[in-house]
Amino acid sequence: MADRTLPIDGSLDLTPPREGESTWLETLHSWVITVDHKKLGLMYMMLAIFFLLVGGGEVLFIRIQLAVPNNHFISPQVFNRLFTMHGTTMVFLVGMPLVFAWANYMIPLQIGARDMAFPRLNAFSFWLTAFGALFLYFSFLGGAGLYGVGNAPDVTWWAYAPLTARAFSPGNATDYWALALLVTGFGTLGGAINIIATALSMRCKGMTLMRMPLFTWLLVVDSGLLLITITPLTAAQVMLMLDRYLGSHFFDTQAGGQAYLWMHFFWIFGHPEVYVLVFPAFAISSEVIPVFSRKAIFGYPAMVAASVGIAFVSLGVWAHHMFTVGMTSAGNAFFALSTMLVGIPTGIKIFNWVATMWGGKIRFATPMLFCTAFLFQFLTAGLTGIMLSVAPWNWQLHGSYFVIAHFHYILVGAIVFNVFAGIYYWFPKATGRMMNETLGKWHFWLFFIGFHVTFDTMHFLGFEGMPRWIYTYPADRGWDHLNLVVSIGGLIQGVAVLIFAYNLISSLLKGTIAGNDPWDAWTLEWSTASPPPAYNFATDPVVHSRRPLWDVKHPEDPDWKYE
Amino acid sequence: MMLPEWLRVGRIAGFVFLLAMFLSSYAFAEGPQSTPSIFAPTSTPAIDIHHLSLFVLEITGAIFVVVASLLTYVIIRFRAGNAEDDREPAQIYGSNQVELAWTVIPVLIVVVLFLTTARVIFAIQDAPMPQAALEVTVIGHQFWWEYRYPKQGLVVANELHVPLSDAKQPTPTHLKLLSADADHSFWVPQLMGKIDLIPNHPNEMWINPLTSGLYVGQCAQFCGVQHANMLLRVYVDTPEQFAAWVNNQAKPGMQDPSVAEGRRVFETEACMNCHTVQGTAATGRFGPDLTHLMSRDTLASGEIPNTRDNLRQWIKSPDSFKPGALMPAMQLSDSQLDQVTTYLETLK
Incomplete structure (x- = not known):
């Protein structure tokens, strides 16, 4: 079935010119100056995977330190820097680049376009992100400033005021943190504008908005959310820098500023940010689950509506991160309600995915294994989210290991699992070669086991009163065994990721040739060559339904009759 | 690829078993613990929160069992069997009735959860302070705790003493929470959930401890390099012990x-x-x-x-x-x- 040729109207099956003749330096140069959406997508992806390994390495030190009570493996100063950098890295240098990695590579292919709407803006956004990342990590060298204190930022990724004021954070580490996020933030804004413009104006003939693949839909909604939420973060960083260097007092509590104000600014960015990060995961599952269940997505309009609904509600829930800061009872009740409401569109999405699998013929190749595990984990994460929305219970759970478990169920159990699914699924398209399925299964099962050993256990540490951000804990608290288990699970995940990295490289060099459409899928990207040639399609494709390739493969029973 | 089903079922069963184990081990534990579990409350707000949390656990647990069972059934029932048979299954595009059903049911669950939650929020936050209540001002410092008893004229540090309360004649302790520098958070799980100490933003909380003894906890909001060692110790004293303690603390320093x-x-x-x-x-x-x-x-x-x-x-x-x-x-x-x-x- 992989070799069914797909002569969809106007698509071209070109083998790209091999770059074997050019020198190493020429190849590098062509990547640096490129404005091609596919190359930029891959560069975003490589940036994200690189920092995933860096951020994962940081947490390895954290878990060794916490494996036993009263440990002296690393100092409190180093520990505080490591978790600050771990959080900042994973959110801004892994999660955000991943949004643009997927969007850049996939959206033009899925909507039958030759490139993004603004290719130069695209390249500019990437390099802002990359140099912002470099800037943040340069703090390890330059953060001490003239004071000889500390190096990397150590104020948590929330950077709550007044800890970021110069009285509490001398040196330049906090400046690197604020400015790096300012720079990557501009990159993010450019990328978001580009995605929206591309999806609105570059769709091929016949592709109405309601025929756009769900993947593209989710990333468009995601970009809209980014435009709204990055703005307050950027504003807050500017205010912080004014406080630190030009004598303003927005957050400077010693001069009458309000720590409270930073919290609102941060979380009106920070909560929608969680959805920004998870939407690509939804997007990947919305492609992988139908293809491997051999069925059309169930309830496409409901899925679109639920996505927009989640984005909308997510803008009104930020203060559920602030149940413990002393809001009024009415304020707490309001944010408890708005947070619980998120559960409704989220539930709709889970049910629609399950209904898509219902009555299908499910093939458990590696991408589908990751997506199936994602459904269980996302269900659990949603339910622990409901627990956290219950404000009085939140007074107990907030800031504890229960919260860490909850959001890693999203960030790892939903996002990272789907990123792996997406890589196994689209690797053949991007490289022309299949990833090794046996190694994929090893990767999946080890990572799955490691994930649950670590993060299931963390919930109970939270119940037992262990707060986050602590570099050590007394031996008599009864937290030692569970912490050891958590650390062991972390190592198992580390081994799984190494298997993945090996698989990635070895498959790139000697994987079996994939062909145009190895998974027998239905969206436009599978109609062109693997890897797609420059400009993707020589002439604009024409589509008649949400699954153009289904129509081609099943002329006797095309989709457009039913939509 | 056969999905090892026993692993999935085992995971769910394991999760439920662990949960049951933890809940039961604390359900019978009374009084202060060296592990500050949120499931071993001995003071009124923590007890109310505990009851609420069990209710929420029941509802979310039921949702988990129903949806996870459905998902497990789908995985087993609709796994592709014969690889040779490449006919596609029947294509179903959606159903408005089904969508409506799984929208309305969650809405009803949210209504129930919200009303239950709101009742506890208002009961705890808006409770009037009784005449007999002890007032203490808690001031968070990097990285220690200052306690001031304005009516008794006491200033002490790091070890908070409060009187045991009686269910019939409650003598709760009302805490006013201030910070001298960064943000902190006061969290003694067996007595009450945490409330933050934020500069320029005075907060309040109250506890009504019903069992005497020493309760431990610690600062729960990152406040700087030694956040981890900003530990909390609350001594719930019998009225006699408490009176004796106040009496001693009110004296000036020993002149030897x-x-x-x-x-x-x-x-x-x-x-x-x-x-x-x-x-x-x-x-x-x-x-x-x-x-x-x-x-x-x-x-x-x-x-x-x-x-x-x-x-x-x-x-x-x-x-x-x-x-x-x-x-x-x-x-x-x-x-x-x-x-x-x-x-x-x-x-x-």
Whole structure:
């Protein structure tokens, strides 16, 4: 079935010119100056995977330190820097680049376009992100400033005021943190504008908005959310820098500023940010689950509506991160309600995915294994989210290991699992070669086991009163065994990721040739060559339904009759 | 690929089993624990939260069982069997009735959860303070706790004493939460959930402890390098114990002529810039009040037992216990260290 040729109207099956003749330096140069959406997508992806390994390495030190009570493996100063950098890295240098990695590579292919709407803006956004990342990590060298204190930022990724004021954070580490996020933030804004413009104006003939693949839909909604939420973060960083260097007092509590104000600014960015990060995961599952269940997505309009609904509600829930800061009872009740409401569109999405699998013929190749595990984990994460929305219970759970478990169920159990699914699924398209399925299964099962050993256990540490951000804990608290288990699970995940990295490289060099459409899928990207040639399609494709390739493969029973 | 189903089922069963184990181990535990579990409450707001949490666990647990079973069924039932058979299954595009059903049911669940939650929020936050309530002002410092009892005129540090309350004649303790520097959070799980101490933003909470004993917890909002060792100790005393404690704390510092050299070191070196000993020239306010240092079980905000060796080592080098603590090493000679330690040991 992989070799069914797909002569969809106007698509071209070109083998790209091999770059074997050019020198190493020429190849590098062509990547640096490129404005091609596919190359930029891959560069975003490589940036994200690189920092995933860096951020994962940081947490390895954290878990060794916490494996036993009263440990002296690393100092409190180093520990505080490591978790600050771990959080900042994973959110801004892994999660955000991943949004643009997927969007850049996939959206033009899925909507039958030759490139993004603004290719130069695209390249500019990437390099802002990359140099912002470099800037943040340069703090390890330059953060001490003239004071000889500390190096990397150590104020948590929330950077709550007044800890970021110069009285509490001398040196330049906090400046690197604020400015790096300012720079990557501009990159993010450019990328978001580009995605929206591309999806609105570059769709091929016949592709109405309601025929756009769900993947593209989710990333468009995601970009809209980014435009709204990055703005307050950027504003807050500017205010912080004014406080630190030009004598303003927005957050400077010693001069009458309000720590409270930073919290609102941060979380009106920070909560929608969680959805920004998870939407690509939804997007990947919305492609992988139908293809491997051999069925059309169930309830496409409901899925679109639920996505927009989640984005909308997510803008009104930020203060559920602030149940413990002393809001009024009415304020707490309001944010408890708005947070619980998120559960409704989220539930709709889970049910629609399950209904898509219902009555299908499910093939458990590696991408589908990751997506199936994602459904269980996302269900659990949603339910622990409901627990956290219950404000009085939140007074107990907030800031504890229960919260860490909850959001890693999203960030790892939903996002990272789907990123792996997406890589196994689209690797053949991007490289022309299949990833090794046996190694994929090893990767999946080890990572799955490691994930649950670590993060299931963390919930109970939270119940037992262990707060986050602590570099050590007394031996008599009864937290030692569970912490050891958590650390062991972390190592198992580390081994799984190494298997993945090996698989990635070895498959790139000697994987079996994939062909145009190895998974027998239905969206436009599978109609062109693997890897797609420059400009993707020589002439604009024409589509008649949400699954153009289904129509081609099943002329006797095309989709457009039913939509 | 056959999905090892036993693994999935095992995971769910394991999760439920673990949960049951943890809940049961605390359901029968009474009184203060060295593990500050949120499932072993002994004070009114924590008990109310505990009841609410069990209700929420039941609802979310039921949702998990239903949806996870459905998902498991789908995985087993609709797994592709014969690889040769490449006919596609029937294509179903959606159903408005089904969509409506799985929208309305969650809406109803949200209504129930919200009403239950709101009732507890208002009951705890808007409870009037009884006449008999004890008032304490808690001030968070990097990295220790200051407690002021305005009506009793007491200032103490790191170990909070409150009276046992009686269900019939409650004597709850109302805490006013302030911060001297960064954000902190007061969290003693067995007594009450956490509330933050934020500069320029006074907060309040109350506890109504029904079992006496020592309760532990710690700062729950990152406040700087030694956040991890900003431990909390709350002693719930019987009314007699509490009265005796107040009585002792209200006295000025002990004046023992046999330790005059130590006192002179304390008052001439920099100690008195940061520490107070009532009845002497030492009136510093940056560090903990030491008037009744020896009445406390621990040093360094609960980190180490209050012994002579620890006290001497702490004065010599606070970093050896708490790297990054704001108290500087005082560079005293060995004999000065002995003298000042001996002096402090008289402050009962």
